[in-house]
Amino acid sequence: MRAKPRWIEPLLPLFVAVLQVTMTWAAQWNQPERVQADAVGVALLVAGPLALVARRRHPVLTLIATLAVTCVFIARGHAYGPIFFSLVIALHNAVVLGRRRAAWAVSVVAYVFFVVYTTWLAPVPSPGLWHMFAVATAIGVVLALGEFVRARRERLAEHERVVQEETRRQASEERLTMAQELHDVLAHNISLIHVQASTALHLIDDQPEQARTALTTIKQASKDVLTEMRSVLNVLRDGAPRSPTAGLERLEELVERSGLPVTRQVTGEVRALPPEVDRAGYRIVQEALTNVTRHAPGAAVTVLLDYGPRELLIQVTDSGGGAPGESLGGGNGVPGMRERAAALGGSLTARHHGQGFRVEARLPIPEGPE
Structure with a gap:
């Protein structure tokens, strides 16, 4: 999943506030029966986006605040439409962050409020069952989209966790292989050096030529062990040349x-x-x-x-x-x-x-x- 640009998060509440205010003024022309937004109405249009500032740290409180603002705005008789943006974003955010019970509870409260208001309290009668079904469908779509995004994020997080664990496991196996290689190199060559040194000490007085041969073997073995150790250790350095393994x-x-x-x-x-x-x-x-x-x-x-x-x-x-x-x-x-x-x-x-x-x-x- 692509990461959102960093500037979107802090500017989203401001963008929603501007959108709600300007689009509400436009919506009022098509809803002449609704009350024109006064200073209190504009304040409510701004209050919802302002609550979105805390949507990451306090998703449930943000959801409750946007619901309250939306219900008050509608109850005062202002135009339908743009005021729902804040509530939809808060509802989606709560589901994505795992506050599913709160999101579903607020959805039920919001639906009951709209049904009650449009049936008995609105100055214009409700369009009927189709309007109620449309509201329920819209809320269901928001919840379903939130669930989809949450599930996808969890899958991606699980995949990333598995990849990290596999990377750590492979690194651990590589370290074990390096340790085993070093053990074999050191054990063989140091054992050889030990045996040849013992032979040289034993023969140095009586058979100096054979002692010389043993010392020559020690010299070569010490050189070989240094070469092999460099070869093994070089693979631990990024970009280091890798000698052929034994x-x-x-x-x-x-x-x-x-x-x-x-x-x-x-x-x-x-x-x-x-x-x-x-x-x-x-x-x-x-x-x-x-x-x-x-x-x-x-x-x-x-x-x-x-x-x-x-x-x-x-x-x-x-x-x-x-x-x-x-x-x-x-x-x-x-x-x-x-x-x-x-x-x-x-x-x-x-x-x-x-x-x-x-x-x-x-x-x-x-x-x-x-």
Whole structure:
């Protein structure tokens, strides 16, 4: 619904006052049997529009005031017609603002007054039933129009509320996604840095070359984590350039950084995946390798990607470590992976497999256009 120009609201009472006074003078020429508007009549013509000034804050009082002014003006014998403008506007306003009972009550009072006045009190006899029906129809039209406008405004307000709630929900989901991305990036790279730092400290005296390799891995991992964090955080800035998100095409790089003996197996028809599936697959493999680094350092790992016609199967299986890795604190790795899979309508299981552990995820691949 288009908003009214701001100047209409404050100027409406003045416009109605001018309209009622000038049109009443014109109406008197066609109603010679009615009393000419004197100073009191003009004051009544102005009083109704003046009451409209408070129509937003006090719709019921405005409605009662315009009804009283209208009834007094008609009872004094002045011309019919323009004096009703204020009452019609006040009646419509009351219905739109939800004062429906007051509006209907005033409508009944106004109708009874007109029927009684035109039947027994007016100097000229009433035109009859047709006149009464016309008055009732006019009042009904005003009420119906008010109800229509009120219902439309309520629908628009409800639609706006739903849109705002959906916007807030999407923003909340985006924040959750950003938090999950940051968790995965930090968990993987910091775990890798921790393990390589421990290796470097252990070998720095006896095998400095291997310690140098570990330190080189730490340097690269710290650089990678900063790059990925910038990529994730940039999407929170309006107008910031967006780097490509991590996907399965970077799996080889991920495997090399992990420092684990990893065997990759790819079956099925390798093809481009929807971004959300591609990103989720990468993060699941990343988190699974992080868990191996934490809990079974040095274990052999097999990463299987099976591109099926309707789903992507991911299996990350490790052989188990000779000794448990040093814990870096309680983690949300498996629940986080499971949430990623569930968000896409897939599933994820994590269980012991022989002496090691297996993470298996099934991610649906939406059917693309033919």
